Every structure is written in structure tokens, then in C-alpha cells.
Amino acid sequence: MSRRLLPSGDAAVLVECDSLDEVLALHDALAAEPPPGVVELVPAARTILVAVDPDRLPLESAATWIRRVPAEAGARRAGRVASEVVIDVVYDGVDLHETAGTLGVSPEALIAHHKAVEWRVAFIGFAPGFGYLVSDDWPFEVPRLDAPRPRVPAGAVALAGAFAGVYPRQSPGGWRLIGRTDAELWNPAAPSPALLLPGRRVRFREVGSP
Amino acid sequence: MNRITVIEAGPLVLVEDLGRPGLAHVGVAGSGALDRGALALANRLVGNPDGAAGFEILMGGFRARFDDEAWLAVTGAWGPVTVDGRSIAPYTATRAAAGAALEVGPAARGARYLLAVRGGIDEPATLGSRSRDTLSAIGPEPVTAGRVLAIGPPPAASVPLLDREAAFPPPAEVVTLALLPGPRADWFTDAARATLFDDAWRLSGQADRVGARLEGQALERRVPGELASEATVPGSIQVAGDGRPTMLLADRPVTGGYPVIAIISPASLDAVAQLRPGQVVRFRHA
Numbered sequence: 001m002s003r004r005l006l007p008s009g010d011a012a013v014l015v016e017c018d019s020l021d022e023v024l025a026l027h028d029a030l031a032a033e034p035p036p037g038v039v040e041l042v043p044a045a046r047t048i049l050v051a052v053d054p055d056r057l058p059l060e061s062a063a064t065w066i067r068r069v070p071a072e073a074g075a076r077r078a079g080r081v082a083s084e085v086v087i088d089v090v091y092d093g094v095d096l097h098e099t100a101g102t103l104g105v106s107p108e109a110l111i112a113h114h115k116a117v118e119w120r121v122a123f124i125g126f127a128p129g130f131g132y133l134v135s136d137d138w139p140f141e142v143p144r145l146d147a148p149r150p151r152v153p154a155g156a157v158a159l160a161g162a163f164a165g166v167y168p169r170q171s172p173g174g175w176r177l178i179g180r181t182d183a184e185l186w187n188p189a190a191p192s193p194a195l196l197l198p199g200r201r202v203r204f205r206e207v208g209s210p
Numbered sequence: 211m212n213r214i215t216v217i218e219a220g221p222l223v224l225v226e227d228l229g230r231p232g233l234a235h236v237g238v239a240g241s242g243a244l245d246r247g248a249l250a251l252a253n254r255l256v257g258n259p260d261g262a263a264g265f266e267i268l269m270g271g272f273r274a275r276f277d278d279e280a281w282l283a284v285t286g287a288w289g290p291v292t293v294d295g296r297s298i299a300p301y302t303a304t305r306a307a308a309g310a311a312l313e314v315g316p317a318a319r320g321a322r323y324l325l326a327v328r329g330g331i332d333e334p335a336t337l338g339s340r341s342r343d344t345l346s347a348i349g350p351e352p353v354t355a356g357r358v359l360a361i362g363p364p365p366a367a368s369v370p371l372l373d374r375e376a377a378f379p380p381p382a383e384v385v386t387l388a389l390l391p392g393p394r395a396d397w398f399t400d401a402a403r404a405t406l407f408d409d410a411w412r413l414s415g416q417a418d419r420v421g422a423r424l425e426g427q428a429l430e431r432r433v434p435g436e437l438a439s440e441a442t443v444p445g446s447i448q449v450a451g452d453g454r455p456t457m458l459l460a461d462r463p464v465t466g467g468y469p470v471i472a473i474i475s476p477a478s479l480d481a482v483a484q485l486r487p488g489q490v491v492r493f494r495h496a
Contacts (some may be wrong), residue, residue, distance in 0.1 A: 006308045006393035009443045014393045042234045044465050045438035049234070124237040125439055125465030128346045132439070144467055146434060146451035149418075160467065161436060171345055172420070174450075174467060188336050188348050194236060 005063055011039075012051040015066055016089060020122055020134065022046055029069045039061070043123045043198075045132065045161070048206065079210055084118075084201040087166065089157050091206060093177035099159060103140050110178065111206065119202040125193065129168035129197030138162065148174035157178045157204070158206030166196075166202075212278040212361040214327065217311070220271025223353040224419075225331050226324075228261040230339035232462040234236060234441060241343035241460050244419055244483035245322055248286035252326035255283035257367040261332030263340035264351065267323040272314040280306045281328035281369050282360065285486060287320030288379035288440065298415070301377035303369050320380030320484035328369065334363040334448045345420045345461040380484035383480055384410070387478040389496035394437065394469035402429040406447075406455070406471060411491045419461040421448075422482060428453025429471065439467040445474030457482055 003026065004016040027043045030050065034041070037057025041047040049123045052062045065143030084194040091111045119133035126132075142159040149172060152158070156167040158175035166175060185195045196202065216223070226249065229242025238340045243249035243266055249380050250260035265272075270289050283303050284291050291298050292313045306312060314323055333340050333350040342349040353359070390413040395403060411424040442448065446458045457474060458466065459482065474482065475496040485491065 007391045007473075008393050008470075009390055009445065010476060012443050014440065028395035042464065044440040047438070047440040049443070050234075051234075051440035051443075064429060104331070124235065125441070126237065126463040127369045128237040128348065130237055148450065161438065162440075168347075169347055171463070185344075188346075193337075 003067060005066065008049060011054050011061070012049055013062055013066065015048045015050060017044055017048075018046070023048060024045065024122075026069070026083055028041065035061075035080075037063055044125055045122070045163075046148045078082050084203060085195060086182045086203050086205050087157075088207045089179040089181050089204050090208070091157075091179040092178045093157065093179045095176035096178045096186065099142060099178060103142065110140075112179070113140070115204050119204075121196045121198050122163075123198055124196070125169055126165075127171050127186075129196060130165060130190070131194075131195040131198075131200070131202070133164040133196075133202055134162060135164075138164070142176055144174040145176065148172050150176065153180070154180060155185075157181055212280055212329065214274050214276055214280070214331075214357055214359050214361060215358045216274045218271060218273040219353055219355050220267060220269060222268040222316075223272060224266045224342040224344070225333050225350040225353065225359075226262050226341045227339055229341045229460065230337050233337060238337060238346060238348065239343060239464050240444060241339065241341040241346075241349065243324060243341070244433070245286045245324060245480045246459055247480045248324040248483075249326065249372055251301065251353065251361070252283040252285040252324045253330075254370070255285075255301065255372070256281045256326050256328040257365055257369045258326055258328060258330055259287055259365065262362070262365075263333060264327065264331060265323075265325040267314055267325060269321060270314050270316040272323075272324065272354045275309065275311050276306050277481065278308045280310075282306060282312065283326050284314065284323055285326075285377075286322050286324040286380075287317035289317040289319070289323070290315035291323075299448055303372075318379075319382055321486050329363050329364050330469040331361040332360040333399055334495075342416065344463050345463065357440060363481075380481070384490045384492055385481055385485060386492045387481060388475040389447070389472040389473055389493045390496050391457050392470040393440070393493045394471040395471050397433040397437070397469040398449070398471050399430045399432045399481055402431070403471070405429060407493050407495070409453070411493075413485045413487050413489050413491060417485070417487055421456045422457045422485065423454060423456045425454070429455060429485055435470050437467055439465045441465050442470060443473060445476065445479045446470040447472045447474065
């Protein structure tokens with residue numbers, strides 16, 4: 001398992017792995033017994049940001065710890081949230097046709113794939129409640145927009161890279177929009193503010209225009 | 211309980227404290243006052259803990275009235291600030307009598323005033339903080355005219371007796387910021403990395419608490435292709451597909467899919483809060 005340490009300011013190190021599976025395994029290993037002074041671990045697609053309090057854990061010490069933590073590739077944490085979330089989607093996104101064209105399939109085929117596969121939340125990022133969804137059965141790589149849109153509406157169902165996602169709130173964004181949902185992805189006042197949590201299974205279900 | 215009634219709010223008034231660190235893994239940015247040092251200092255001047263909630267007032271145009279006697283301090287941007295029509299000094303604790311009107315006029319220097327009131331602004335906390343996160347829409351709603359906000363009980367510490375703090379207005383001309391290496395500096399050509407430090411940049415009109423775009427030459431990539439989204443820290447300078455750099459700030463998305471070429475040193479980050487659109491920015495090595 002490779003771990004490349006990249007600089008990320010004076011209070012964090014960005015650790016790069018070769019695959020998402022390696023990220024999940026390393027994250028579990030780091031989270032198991034962090035030394036005092038580790039503020040937070042932020043997993044993403046190929047990386048984990050390790051944020052520290054440099055007064056309690058100097059960056060050099062954190063780097064040594066990260067390099068030495070043993071991790072068995074693929075040893076994922078058991079007991080992740082297993083319940084499946086179903087999200088109703090109207091597939092009328094502004095980028096649907098162009099995205100399908102870029103991928104060399106019809107819009108109908110893209111929609112069929114999106115509905116058919118079982119997705120899994122790999123990590124949360126970009127915005128509160130924004131789950132990055134992956135599936136072993138999803139064959140597409142979707143390029144991001146060259147420049148992000150300043151405003152993407154809440155509930156926009158989108159694709160980027162190997163991921164699917166749903167914008168929980170209006171925000172800027174560079175993902176390609178294929179549909180929309182009324183599901184509430186994020187409510188900070190609720191006991192469980194995020195609908196999508198790492199490990200959760202997700203399916204998309206097509207509904208007609210409301 | 212003392213209260214403050216907002217009569218006029220100006221372009222943007224937010225309640226901010228020092229934010230909610232440690233929640234990036236669930237998608238929540240640190241947020242908090244953009245000029246953290248200015249908020250902490252304003253709080254200290256009135257005897258508050260550094261992290262008490264105050265007002266972040268963009269460019270001025272703010273008027274408010276206190277129910278009862280209140281101690282206040284204004285830091286950050288410089289401009290005309292009056293209590294019942296009398297000018298008050300920046301970076302100084304001032305007592306306002308019951309019913310007194312505070313007016314924060316148009317900023318002559320800098321962009322964001324920080325107003326601390328002894329006792330702090332007592333809005334409900336969300337996820338452990340009273341900060342407004344403008345991207346996530348978490349925390350107290352932006353403050354509008356007519357709002358009445360509670361002021362917390364006075365802290366144990368008294369208003370410190372200080373000689374006038376040495377205080378300087380934010381610079382009107384070129385601002386130089388120190389940069390640390392970014393995780394993806396090697397995705398850019400040597401020429402692009404040199405350009406970042408050699409050129410004068412201009413703050414674009416697209417500048418807010420989420421991020422601030424810079425105008426200048428496009429920065430050319432050496433490594434083509436897509437970057438898998440990854441976590442960023444405050445002050446990260448990401449470069450979008452069009453080659454333009456953006457400084458990611460307190461309310462940024464916690465992960466981004468554009469490579470980060472450099473990171474603004476924490477010691478320089480407060481200065482970004484006081485930049486005005488069109489102002490010239492230069493970078494140096496930290």
C-alpha cells in the first residue's frame with residue numbers, strides 16, 4: 001500500500017493512496033488509535049487529510065505516525081450503516097443529453113444505469129450532507145465542467161468522475177446535472193442532520209415530472 | 211437582558227465567532243469570522259473570551275441601538291464609527307449609554323468591520339458555533355434591518371484598562387501574502403509557479419466568504435486531467451480548468467476537485483478578509 005504525504009499548510013498533511021479501497025483501509029487504521037493532537041481525519045477519493053494541533057503533535061511526528069500505521073488493504077470497518085436509502089429522481093437535468101453524448105450512450109441508457117446499480121456513500125465532501133456515491137457496477141467516468149457554475153439548485157442529481165451525488169443545498173458546483181429530487185439531504189436542526197452517511201447504500205428511483 | 215436592535219444593515223451583516231472546527235469529515239467547514247484576529251482582539255478589548263460571537267459587517271452602512279448600557283469595540287476595516295453622533299476610536303473599548311445609537315459608516319480601508327459587544331451576541335448555536343456559514347446556510351440568519359438580537363450576560367473579566375492599542379488601518383495599496391507549498395504544486399509548470407510569485411494579481415468582484423477569485427494570467431498545468439476531489443484547508447489556492455486561481459476561505463466547500471497550487475500562510479489569511487475588489491495582491495514565500 002502506497003502512502004504519499006503531501007504538504008497542506010502548517011497544521012495538516014494530505015495523505016494520498018492509490019485507490020479508494022486503500023483510503024478506506026488507511027482511514028480505519030488511523031482512526032483506530034490516533035495520538036493526542038490529531039484534530040480530524042477527512043477522507044476523500046484518493047486522500048485523507050490529517051489535521052493536527054501542531055502545538056501538541058508536530059507535523060513531523062504526525063508524518064512518522066502516518067507512515068508507520070499498519071493497514072491491511074481492504075480491511076474495512078465492519079458495522080457501517082447498512083440501511084438503504086431510496087431517492088426519487090426526475091431525470092431532466094440540463095446536462096443530461098450532453099453528458100450521455102460524451103459517454104457515447106443514449107440519455108435513456110444513462111438513466112437506466114443510474115437507476116439500476118446499487119450505490120454506496122464513500123465519503124462526505126464538498127458541502128454538508130453531500131455524499132460521494134460509488135458503485136462497482138457503474139462504468140462511466142464523467143468529466144467535470146471546466147469552470148464551476150456559480151449556482152446549482154438544491155436537489156440537483158449530478159455526476160462527476162466515477163461518482164454520483166445530489167446537491168443538498170444551492171451552491172456553486174462543477175458536476176454535470178442529470179436530474180433533480182425533492183429528498184431532504186441535509187437538515188442541521190434534525191437529530192441526524194445528513195441523509196447520506198459514509199457506508200450507507202443508496203438507490204435512485206425514477207419518478208415522473210411533479 | 212440587554213439587546214441590540216438593528217436599524218440599518220448595509221450589504222451584509224453576519225453573526226460570527228471563531229467557527230466550528232473539526233467537522234470537515236461530515237462536510238461542514240470551519241466558518242467563523244474571516245478576520246479572526248480582528249474578532250479576537252475586539253472581544254479582548256471588551257473583556258469577552260476571544261471566541262465570543264460578534265458582528266462581521268461588510269463595507270459598513272450599519273446602524274443599531276442598544277436597550278441598555280453596553281461596551282463595544284470595532285476592529286478590522288477602518289471608517290467613520292460613531293455613538294450618538296460622536297466619533298469613536300477604532301480598536302478601543304467604548305461605552306454606549308442606554309438607548310445609544312451606533313453607526314458604522316462606509317469603510318475607507320479594508321472590507322470587513324468586526325463589532326464585539328461585551329457579553330457577546332447571544333444567537334442560538336448550531337453544531338457548536340454561532341457562526342453563519344454562507345455556503346452551507348448553517349448558523350444565524352444574515353442580520354437584516356429590524357432584527358433584535360440578545361446580548362449575553364457580561365463575562366467575569368472586566369473591561370481591561372489598556373493604553374490605546376497600536377492599530378493600523380488595512381493597507382490601501384498592494385497587499386503581500388505569504389504562501390506555503392500546496393499539495394498539487396507539482397501539477398503546474400515551473401513557469402506557472404513562477405508567475406504566481408512574480409505577477410501582480412487583482413482581486414476580482416467574485417470574492418466572498420466562500421472564495422475569492424484573482425484576475426491575472428492563466429496558470430498553466432503540467433499534469434493534465436482530473437483531480438479526485440480532496441479536502442482543502444483555509445487559504446488553499448485552487449486553480450480551476452480555466453487557469454484562474456481562487457483563494458478558498460472560511461465557508462469553502464470542504465473538498466474540491468481542482469488542484470491546490472499553494473496555501474496562504476495562516477499569518478497572512480486575516481489580511482484576505484480586508485481585500486477590496488480591484489486591489490492588488492502579491493505573493494511571497496512564507
